[in-house]
Amino acid sequence: MEYVTGRGPVRAVEGVSFSIAPGEVFGLAGESGCGKSTVAHAIMRILRPPAIITGGRIAFQGRDVLAMSDEELERFRWASVSMVFQSAMNSLNPVMTIGDQIVDAITSHSDLSKKQAWERAAELLEIVGIEPSRLRSYPHQLSGGMRQRAVIATALALNPPLMIMDEPTTALDVVVQKEIMQQIEELKDRLGFSILFITHDLSLLVEFSDRIAIMYAGEIVEMAPARELFSNPLHPYTYGLMNSFPSISGEKRKLTGIPGSPPDLLHPPSGCRFHPRCPYVQPMFKEVAPRLREVTPGHFVACHLYDGCQPGQSQVSLKAAVGGELKFGEMPK
Numbered sequence: 001m002e003y004v005t006g007r008g009p010v011r012a013v014e015g016v017s018f019s020i021a022p023g024e025v026f027g028l029a030g031e032s033g034c035g036k037s038t039v040a041h042a043i044m045r046i047l048r049p050p051a052i053i054t055g056g057r058i059a060f061q062g063r064d065v066l067a068m069s070d071e072e073l074e075r076f077r078w079a080s081v082s083m084v085f086q087s088a089m090n091s092l093n094p095v096m097t098i099g100d101q102i103v104d105a106i107t108s109h110s111d112l113s114k115k116q117a118w119e120r121a122a123e124l125l126e127i128v129g130i131e132p133s134r135l136r137s138y139p140h141q142l143s144g145g146m147r148q149r150a151v152i153a154t155a156l157a158l159n160p161p162l163m164i165m166d167e168p169t170t171a172l173d174v175v176v177q178k179e180i181m182q183q184i185e186e187l188k189d190r191l192g193f194s195i196l197f198i199t200h201d202l203s204l205l206v207e208f209s210d211r212i213a214i215m216y217a218g219e220i221v222e223m224a225p226a227r228e229l230f231s232n233p234l235h236p237y238t239y240g241l242m243n244s245f246p247s248i249s250g251e252k253r254k255l256t257g258i259p260g261s262p263p264d265l266l267h268p269p270s271g272c273r274f275h276p277r278c279p280y281v282q283p284m285f286k287e288v289a290p291r292l293r294e295v296t297p298g299h300f301v302a303c304h305l306y307d308g309c310q311p312g313q314s315q316v317s318l319k320a321a322v323g324g325e326l327k328f329g330e331m332p333k
């Protein structure tokens with residue numbers, strides 16, 4: 001995916017490939033500007049100019065999303081995939097009741113009558129833990145957490161098999177954030193949908209995802225089951241990212257950031273895009289781009305430090321790959 005700008009094309013997402021299984025929570029993380037939202041918008045086909053999809057494939061249950069007509073996309077968007085944005089709770093119409101807004105969304109994307117839609121709206125509010133009487137409330141009469149729950153209820157309206165959540169709780173305080181995530185998890189288990197969960201908050205991601213992909217400068221640099229990624233990050237970038245967040249177990253440790261900043265995607269670095277910030281860089285890394293490959297079962301990494309690894313090895317670690325000395329501080333035990 002590219003953004004066509006006056007200064008040239010911004011190659012926002014390149015060679016990113018992943019699949020999400022039914023019922024799975026797939027997490028996508030990375031610093032601001034690495035392309036997470038662009039991926040989400042592309043899947044929903046809501047990218048607007050100057051964004052263009054220059055190549056690749058998006059398949060949903062075997063259907064080619066890029067080949068869908070406008071009419072097919074209308075149905076696809078709510079019935080197959082729905083999306084909850086960070087700012088969604090602030091985009092509710094202030095002069096319409098919550099009920100009117102949910103009913104509007106339901107009737108414009110399904111064949112339900114208005115009466116059926118009101119019944120469904122009440123059911124949906126109940127599902128997300130809001131009293132159905134709140135259907136008559138206006139957005140300003142609800143707390144931020146309740147408004148975001150109402151948005152989630154709307155996204156669930158047509159029972160879509162996939163929900164994309166782009167920073168769904170970032171604007172909320174930590175306690176409400178956790179409550180909402182736990183509720184989403186329960187709903188997912190009950191209703192069986194999959195989630196593409198996008199956030200820069202790694203501790204939240206590790207807690208709620210089954211698998212995680214880490215993006216850097218428009219590419220996936222590492223992908224693994226959540227616990228595995230947390231306990232054994234292989235890419236120096238993932239390792240650095242883990243060290244820039246407080247631990248989910250709450251233990252005290254020194255946090256160290258990753259020196260430097262992500263590159264300008266108008267002119268991405270040659271070779272490995274992380275090389276200007278990598279403490280283990282070698283001359284060859286500046287020239288040759290590493291490929292994402294599976295080094296232990298289910299654990300993929302795009303980093304030259306693992307070039308010598310045989311596919312499917314049973315044990316691989318960053319510490320071993322760099323000969324014992326780890327930069328960016330120590331990981332939690």
Ligand SMILES: Nc1ncnc2c1ncn2[C@@H]1O[C@H](COP(=O)(O)OP(=O)(O)OP(=O)(O)O)[C@@H](O)[C@H]1O
Pocket residue numbers: 003004005010012030031032033034035036037038039050200265
């Ligand atoms: N309209 C646009 N025109 C030009 N470049 C853009 C445009 N929108 C996004 N970009 C660039 O595309 C890249 C990816 O942006 P994207 O918003 O997908 O990243 P992100 O990881 O979701 O960031 P954030 O967490 O801040 O939302 C960034 O480098 C950004 O500067």
